[in-house]
Amino acid sequence: METSTLGPPFGSTPDEKEVQQKYRNLFKTPEGEDVLSHLLTMLHYFDEIVNEDDRVLRNFAITLLDILGIAEVMKPRKFVETFLRIPLTGE
Numbered sequence: 001m002e003t004s005t006l007g008p009p010f011g012s013t014p015d016e017k018e019v020q021q022k023y024r025n026l027f028k029t030p031e032g033e034d035v036l037s038h039l040l041t042m043l044h045y046f047d048e049i050v051n052e053d054d055r056v057l058r059n060f061a062i063t064l065l066d067i068l069g070i071a072e073v074m075k076p077r078k079f080v081e082t083f084l085r086i087p088l089t090g091e
Contacts, residue, residue, distance in 0.1 A: 010066045023067050039064065 011020040027036045040046065043061035044054045 009069070011069055020067060020069055024069065027068065036064075036068075 011017050026032050040061050043057045043064075045058055045061035045065075047054065047058075049055045049058055
């Protein structure tokens, strides 16, 4: 069983759902996808964390993903389920 110390996911209230939809609308365009990829890279989301400054930035990236409703996919079980649905190269 998975537990979170972060509390309820963002989007639990009507106001948060409205903000969440605005973020998703912004980032679901081709340009928005490029910007989100760039932000996650600059926030060291894909990097090994070697110092506290990078950890703070990565934590903000996780918050951004939570606002977008993507953080749920990053829970271990959901990640594995999603990952295993991706076809292997050459299939």
